[in-house]
Amino acid sequence: MNQDTLVELEAVGLDFKTRTILDQVSLQVRRRQILTIIGPNGAGKSSLLKVILGLYPPTRGQCHRTPGLSIGYMPQRLTVDPSLPLSVERFLTLANGGNKAPVEAVLRRVGARSLRQSPVQSLSGGEFQRVLLARALLRQPDLLVLDEPAQGVDLQGQQALYHLLAELRDEQGFAILMVSHDLHFVMARTDQVLCLNQHICCSGTAESVSRHPEYLSLFSHGNAEDIAIYTHNHDHHHDLHGHVVEEHQHD
Numbered sequence: 001m002n003q004d005t006l007v008e009l010e011a012v013g014l015d016f017k018t019r020t021i022l023d024q025v026s027l028q029v030r031r032r033q034i035l036t037i038i039g040p041n042g043a044g045k046s047s048l049l050k051v052i053l054g055l056y057p058p059t060r061g062q063c064h065r066t067p068g069l070s071i072g073y074m075p076q077r078l079t080v081d082p083s084l085p086l087s088v089e090r091f092l093t094l095a096n097g098g099n100k101a102p103v104e105a106v107l108r109r110v111g112a113r114s115l116r117q118s119p120v121q122s123l124s125g126g127e128f129q130r131v132l133l134a135r136a137l138l139r140q141p142d143l144l145v146l147d148e149p150a151q152g153v154d155l156q157g158q159q160a161l162y163h164l165l166a167e168l169r170d171e172q173g174f175a176i177l178m179v180s181h182d183l184h185f186v187m188a189r190t191d192q193v194l195c196l197n198q199h200i201c202c203s204g205t206a207e208s209v210s211r212h213p214e215y216l217s218l219f220s221h222g223n224a225e226d227i228a229i230y231t232h233n234h235d236h237h238h239d240l241h242g243h244v245v246e247e248h249q250h251d
Contacts, residue, residue: 004030006066006143006175007052013060014047021047023199025061029143034169034176034189036206039196040218045179046076048196049147052177069143072136072174074129076147080120088123088131089116096138106134110164125152129161137168144168146178162189 001008007029014022021044050056093100107113112130150158166189193209195201201214
């Protein structure tokens with residue numbers, strides 16, 4: 001790997017018993033890059049992240065990580081026992097080896113300072129996603145890995161979250177590897193998009209991938225008008241069919 005590469009996959013395959021999850025996946029994650037992986041349900045997106053995180057050893061091929069790589073991970077789901085008395089501050093302190101000192105600063109940076117003493121179980125979807133982001137940032141990552149970070153967040157909240165991620169990348173200099181269910185609301189600042197369906201179907205900018213025949217066959221049955229690429233520069237939002245809709249309030 002060259003000095004700008006944090007993670008490199010070479011022809012990676014992953015099998016669970018007799019089922020192929022990933023096949024011949026090759027990619028690079030470079031410093032300061034925002035790379036988004038899209039694909040339909042069952043495409044292997046979360047499994048690919050787990051290979052990169054070292055949780056799944058590849059069945060075939062190689063996964064290389066730069067020595068000393070620090071990864072901050074924001075999972076797709078995290079369930080907290082509703083009977084457990086756990087404030088946001090305590091939740092983050094536990095994840096940070098008991099060190100409470102940086103918690104307030106990181107909560108302030110993600111726009112969640114007011115939630116510090118709130119019970120984790122009382123948070124809305126958007127609030128909990130920001131707390132999970134704060135948790136990942138406490139690791140001072142070289143690479144931030146996000147598994148569908150906008151899940152459970154309304155459209156306005158998605159806009160704010162994607163904008164925040166781009167700002168954090170610019171400020172702190174880490175790379176971002178993000179999984180999304182589809183390309184309808186991919187942030188404009190994404191440097192590269194990979195469309196995955198067990199193998200890499202196509203890759204490039206969000207705009208070029210949205211016009212690729214394999215993407216169209218997976219997501220829109222060949223109708224490009226069904227696709228609305230998300231940008232954070234608009235003063236309105238689109239629904240899943242590209243129609244303008246009214247903005248929603250925060251959770």
